[in-house]
Amino acid sequence: xxxxxxxxARNGDDVAFSELVDLDGDLCYGIAxxxxxxxxxxxxxxxxxxxxxxxxxxxxRDPERFSPWxxxxxxxxxxxxxxxxxxxxxxxxxxxxxxxxxxxDIVAVDDRDTLDRAFRRLTPEHRxxxxxxxxxxxxxxxxxxxxxxxxxxxxxxxxxxTRSMRAAIVADSQIDxxxxxxx
Amino acid sequence: MTTPRDPETxxxxxxxxxxxxxxxxxxxxxxxxxxxxxxxRRGFDSPWRxxxxxxxxxxxxxxxxxxxxAVGGIYLLSPGQPSGGVGGPGASPTPSPTPTPTLRPxxxxxxxxxxxxxxxxxxxxxxxxxxxxxxxxxxxxxxxTDTFAxxxxxxLTAGTWDDAVAWIRAEHEALQTGGENPLGPADFAEQITDExxxxxxxxxxxxxxxxxxxxxxxxxxxxxxxxxxxxGIYLVGPLVIE
Numbered sequence: 001x002x003x004x005x006x007x008x009a010r011n012g013d014d015v016a017f018s019e020l021v022d023l024d025g026d027l028c029y030g031i032a033x034x035x036x037x038x039x040x041x042x043x044x045x046x047x048x049x050x051x052x053x054x055x056x057x058x059x060x061r062d063p064e065r066f067s068p069w070x071x072x073x074x075x076x077x078x079x080x081x082x083x084x085x086x087x088x089x090x091x092x093x094x095x096x097x098x099x100x101x102x103x104x105d106i107v108a109v110d111d112r113d114t115l116d117r118a119f120r121r122l123t124p125e126h127r128x129x130x131x132x133x134x135x136x137x138x139x140x141x142x143x144x145x146x147x148x149x150x151x152x153x154x155x156x157x158x159x160x161x162t163r164s165m166r167a168a169i170v171a172d173s174q175i176d177x178x179x180x181x182x183x
Numbered sequence: 184m185t186t187p188r189d190p191e192t193x194x195x196x197x198x199x200x201x202x203x204x205x206x207x208x209x210x211x212x213x214x215x216x217x218x219x220x221x222x223x224r225r226g227f228d229s230p231w232r233x234x235x236x237x238x239x240x241x242x243x244x245x246x247x248x249x250x251x252x253a254v255g256g257i258y259l260l261s262p263g264q265p266s267g268g269v270g271g272p273g274a275s276p277t278p279s280p281t282p283t284p285t286l287r288p289x290x291x292x293x294x295x296x297x298x299x300x301x302x303x304x305x306x307x308x309x310x311x312x313x314x315x316x317x318x319x320x321x322x323x324x325x326x327x328t329d330t331f332a333x334x335x336x337x338x339l340t341a342g343t344w345d346d347a348v349a350w351i352r353a354e355h356e357a358l359q360t361g362g363e364n365p366l367g368p369a370d371f372a373e374q375i376t377d378e379x380x381x382x383x384x385x386x387x388x389x390x391x392x393x394x395x396x397x398x399x400x401x402x403x404x405x406x407x408x409x410x411x412x413x414x415g416i417y418l419v420g421p422l423v424i425e
Contacts, residue, residue: 012222014214014217014218017217018210018213018214018217021210021213021214022210025205025213026203026204026205028205029202029203029204029205029209030201030202030203033201033202034198034201039202042202043205043206043209046205046209047209047212047216050213050217051213051216051217051220054213054216054217054220054222055220055221055223056222056223056384058222058223059223059327059384069329072329072330073329076329076330079407111193111197112197112200115193115194115197125407125412131198134194134195135198135199148329148330148405148414149412149414150358150359150360152360153412162194165190165194166190166191166194169190169193170190
């Protein structure tokens, strides 16, 4: 069904393309939001990617490859967003909100703050690999296809990103337990 | 007492947080825009005849045309002036007040073909016959990949053409197996042009006055926008300038 839609859209059928937006828009937005950590910029990136996809679709040789191709356009749009806004980003520390988190919250406010800061320190390339694999669930070979780098580079980027995120949480836990002992 | 916490669980939960649905206004905006944006045609035509040329390409080609016109004018007006190339310090738009007894020939504008970068490699379609200097080289460059691309004219300063080809191939293979700029910059060649860049699916033009005889090649690379990582690197040529 998707392949048929791609073929129709490739021939200029904008209704078919809208259906593709319906099918892939949510996942694309989820990926873009998690790479950029900003809803408005994620919306911009998704729009940018879909409009570029529409314009360039006649050149997509294999309709079966629409999804990885679209993800690549999306990731490139995210890189562009991050670079465009980098100069304006100041080092704002998100202050934790006082009070205990709810019993159902797996991610405590402190953890969220810690992870947000650790993630923002990653390069756009590391963020993309991390999100495509851990959030979108793409196998590493597909991630390599999407971001256009060799599999070895993807593994190395994922290892670095995961290690950085894990280290941030572990360091935070150690501070917590030290404080608990001292209390 | 604190409970041991599993970082993986916390990271996974953190990653799951956040919006999951593309807002309706964005869907509508995309649908509206697709009705007004013309799709590209399949394949590439001569860029100056492409009615669907994007703004970037149009600006790049206009700039290239202006450079060609300016360089041509400079050489026509000051045939005795040595020049370092486009915008070089030796170029002057005013005629030399002291005519020199021997006039340096004006560079002959030469279309040196088209270089096309794809996901599979880089190809040059052009006439491989030696070109007599001084020459105003123009080469169309086409980026058929969906990443950023750069094209640079280099002149060999050491070794043979085959050495250069082997070095670039080794660099490319190293990139494919996980390295990032593994071999570093080439030490056998001098970069002649500043990078001529083309965004994804775009075309541009490399324009350069060449006055030094030698063997030249164009290094094409697909990469993230500078100074990002390089995905693939290729060498096409040789262009022999006599």
